[in-house]
């Protein structure tokens with residue numbers, strides 16, 4: 001039963017994880033990185049090939065701009081993957097210095113809205129069902145702009161995008177405490193995202209990026225709450241030690257990831273009907289990218305396996321009896337189980353190597369693309 005559940009897990013990789021990335025101090029150039037969106041899909045297909053559970057790839061527009069999106073989707077299908085969420089980008093143009101959809105200038109707001117609607121066109125062309133909206137909008141100084149008016153402008157833009165969605169499409173609104181805005185962020189927390197989505201309807205849900213909270217925030221509470229309200233659309237998984245570090249999920253705090261998955265499963269978020277998207281949103285600034293994605297997928301699988309192992313019946317008994325230590329022991333027993341042999345079996349049953357990292361290393365894929373892609377301009381994050 002647990003093995004069946006693990007077999008049908010789906011984890012989405014982000015196209016931007018395969019390109020060069022960095023901090024504001026330096027973007028390091030790595031050998032063999034993709035030169036265009038097609039090559040990013042080819043790399044993402046390797047992650048799926050060796051894990052068997054990463055069949056979709058999220059795109060970020062305009063980083064992944066191509067002439068023909070239907071053609072890109074067709075190529076993805078040939079490679080054995082599909083197009084996942086379309087991520088909008090209204091944070092990169094000079095015009096957005098004072099905001100995009102919340103900008104005081106109506107011309108800038110119109111430009112931002114055009115981009116968001118274009119992203120829905122790209123969903124139509126690629127068959128994607130999910131639009132992910134993150135706004136870097138906010139202010140740096142008290143008095144810089146009116147907080148309430150900015151909320152009004154945000155609501156107007158969201159209404160327009162919502163109205164454009166097709167019957168099987170949805171948008172996920174992403175919140176982030178700070179950065180790049182340092183005083184007010186216009187969507188700083190789950191409550192703000194939730195309130196905007198609630199007004200709009202079922203096709204608007206919240207996405208939880210695990211790196212977007214204040215230190216110490218209980219993310220699993222947010223997950224439990226949003227699931228209960230039918231408003232948890234998905235995750236941008238990554239891990240952090242300090243701020244929005246975008247490190248590999250499960251690297252900084254595997255226990256937090258387990259606690260999140262425990263709430264997801266308990267709240268029915270692991271059921272297919274719940275349509276909770278498990279997406280990675282990471283950058284591999286100093287480690288190899290494809291291997292970094294494979295490791296990340298495995299980390300999510302390990303946390304999921306441990307969360308599935310929790311003896312829910314024993315837990316319910318302990319909770320009803322007010323047995324604090326007993327209940328906690330049930331959860332910790334599952335967390336402290338080594339699930340790697342179980343996942344090895346699951347992979348063998350799925351027809352993939354029990355050790356995806358080693359199998360990928362042996363495949364020679366990296367050496368091949370490193371040699372083939374010499375001299376091209378990398379297509380990446382911030383491009």
Ligand code: LRH
Pocket residue numbers: 087088134174176209236244281
């Ligand atoms: C913002 C964010 C958002 C963007 C991605 C590149 O910090 O998490 O999801 O689309 O980074």
Ligand code: MN
Pocket residue numbers: 134174209236281
């Ligand atoms: Mn994100």
Ligand code: MN
Pocket residue numbers: 209211212244
């Ligand atoms: Mn982020």
